[in-house]
Amino acid sequence: MQLYFTYKIESDFAFLDEEEYIHVVKTLRKKQGDRLELMDGKGFYYGAEITEIGKKEVKLRILSSREIPLNWDFDLQLAVAPTKNIDRTEWMLEKCVEIGINSFSPILCRHSERKQIRTDRLEKIALAAAKQSQKSVLPKISELTDFGKFVRESKADQKFIAHCQSTELAELKNAFVYSPGTSVLVLIGPEGDFSPDEVALAISHGFKAVSLGKSRLRTETAGLVACHTLQLGVAGIR
Amino acid sequence: MQLYFTYKIESDFAFLDEEEYIHVVKTLRKKQGDRLELMDGKGFYYGAEITEIGKKEVKLRILSSREIPLNWDFDLQLAVAPTKNIDRTEWMLEKCVEIGINSFSPILCRHSERKQIRTDRLEKIALAAAKQSQKSVLPKISELTDFGKFVRESKADQKFIAHCQSTELAELKNAFVYSPGTSVLVLIGPEGDFSPDEVALAISHGFKAVSLGKSRLRTETAGLVACHTLQLGVAGIR
Numbered sequence: 001m002q003l004y005f006t007y008k009i010e011s012d013f014a015f016l017d018e019e020e021y022i023h024v025v026k027t028l029r030k031k032q033g034d035r036l037e038l039m040d041g042k043g044f045y046y047g048a049e050i051t052e053i054g055k056k057e058v059k060l061r062i063l064s065s066r067e068i069p070l071n072w073d074f075d076l077q078l079a080v081a082p083t084k085n086i087d088r089t090e091w092m093l094e095k096c097v098e099i100g101i102n103s104f105s106p107i108l109c110r111h112s113e114r115k116q117i118r119t120d121r122l123e124k125i126a127l128a129a130a131k132q133s134q135k136s137v138l139p140k141i142s143e144l145t146d147f148g149k150f151v152r153e154s155k156a157d158q159k160f161i162a163h164c165q166s167t168e169l170a171e172l173k174n175a176f177v178y179s180p181g182t183s184v185l186v187l188i189g190p191e192g193d194f195s196p197d198e199v200a201l202a203i204s205h206g207f208k209a210v211s212l213g214k215s216r217l218r219t220e221t222a223g224l225v226a227c228h229t230l231q232l233g234v235a236g237i238r
Numbered sequence: 239m240q241l242y243f244t245y246k247i248e249s250d251f252a253f254l255d256e257e258e259y260i261h262v263v264k265t266l267r268k269k270q271g272d273r274l275e276l277m278d279g280k281g282f283y284y285g286a287e288i289t290e291i292g293k294k295e296v297k298l299r300i301l302s303s304r305e306i307p308l309n310w311d312f313d314l315q316l317a318v319a320p321t322k323n324i325d326r327t328e329w330m331l332e333k334c335v336e337i338g339i340n341s342f343s344p345i346l347c348r349h350s351e352r353k354q355i356r357t358d359r360l361e362k363i364a365l366a367a368a369k370q371s372q373k374s375v376l377p378k379i380s381e382l383t384d385f386g387k388f389v390r391e392s393k394a395d396q397k398f399i400a401h402c403q404s405t406e407l408a409e410l411k412n413a414f415v416y417s418p419g420t421s422v423l424v425l426i427g428p429e430g431d432f433s434p435d436e437v438a439l440a441i442s443h444g445f446k447a448v449s450l451g452k453s454r455l456r457t458e459t460a461g462l463v464a465c466h467t468l469q470l471g472v473a474g475i476r
Contacts, residue, residue: 071452093330098459133454173470213469214309216371221336228466232411
């Protein structure tokens with residue numbers, strides 16, 4: 001099933017933006033009367049019929065709608081220092097959306113080699129991955145935020161900072177306690193890891209320091225492993 | 239700790255091949271008497287001192303050796319139909335080596351879009367990932383093998399085929415039973431999934447059909463998720 005993203009719904013009509021317009025009208029040569037399956041990224045799919053093809057927009061009449069729940073019933077938040085090679089971060093985001101996350105926050109750390117990131121690109125990658133893997137709700141992508149500010153302002157029932165400065169840490173898979181509706185946040189550091197000050201700051205704000213196992217993982221692998229560990233914890237392993 | 243790969247050991251001497259030679263001699267400008275940390279990809283690390291720099295080879299005297307066990311004590315075999323876009327398969331292999339696998343077998347399936355793969359490239363990726371993540375044993379990389387032949391000849395205590403043709407399947411995380419020394423093999427299909435005939439053939443050869451959860455995953459994500467699911471199963475979640 002091919003899904004198209006509708007960015008705007010007004011009463012019984014849905015609209016596709018310029019990017020979807022190019023795909024639907026220019027590439028697929030869809031015409032008035034053709035039917036498409038739409039997603040709004042907020043939990044709904046729609047059956048809809050093209051009523052009007054504008055110069056840069058497609059207007060469709062909504063014929064049916066259904067609410068599609070996510071596969072998991074808790075709030076999975078990931079915050080990661082973007083990698084020097086941006087492909088690695090983009091690839092991780094794609095995989096995390098496939099596996100399942102609710103939000104992705106790039107964070108700027110003491111040892112970050114990358115000091116900026118294009119949020120619009122991340123949003124496009126998340127949208128493509130959500131369509132491909134049929135996730136009904138788009139993850140929230142934040143702007144790059146300073147580590148200290150992020151840690152002070154973050155809210156979650158269970159907060160973890162994964163780092164490599166000790167071999168004595170509890171493992172995330174044992175530290176996370178799944179319950180329906182719980183919210184969980186994991187912080188993943190840059191190539192040079194978090195600084196000791198950053199770890200201390202996070203702990204002082206209620207984060208628990210964890211490891212992701214015995215293997216030395218790259219930043220993007222750590223993000224992926226954290227995401228999958230939490231998802232696996234949900235459904236009956238315990 | 240930077241590790242260098244020694245492809246040959248003769249009595250007290252270790253040798254680096256041309257690729258490591260370029261890195262060590264041309265890039266890092268190491269000289270006779272300099273010390274390096276070597277890995278043989280078979281479970282041993284060596285402390286060694288450069289005794290001779292040839293035209294394309296470096297010879298080192300071994301000063302010390304230590305056996306480094308892997309982080310896990312079972313045999314994790316993954317067989318995957320390579321993706322049309324080879325980058326995706328290469329990424330997956332890199333990540334699986336970081337997380338931990340013992341062997342990686344590309345398989346040629348009915349719906350495979352990619353009919354060939356360069357094993358030497360996969361070996362280089364596996365070596366780089368093993369060095370980076372400090373895995374002492376290199377995973378065995380097989381040549382691309384026809385699905386039928388692979389299934390008939392494969393040997394493992396627990397054999398699984400992950401597919402998407404039913405929603406009634408057991409999940410791998412519940413089907414896999416960890417015990418020290420067990421061997422486990424998971425088959426992952428191509429973009430168009432395994433054919434029903436392939437699934438039937440595998441089942442007739444003792445494979446158990448499983449799912450990897452409710453999310454629709456790309457081939458490379460499925461490979462990663464299978465690998466990580468098995469690794470997580472090992473150490474105390476149950």
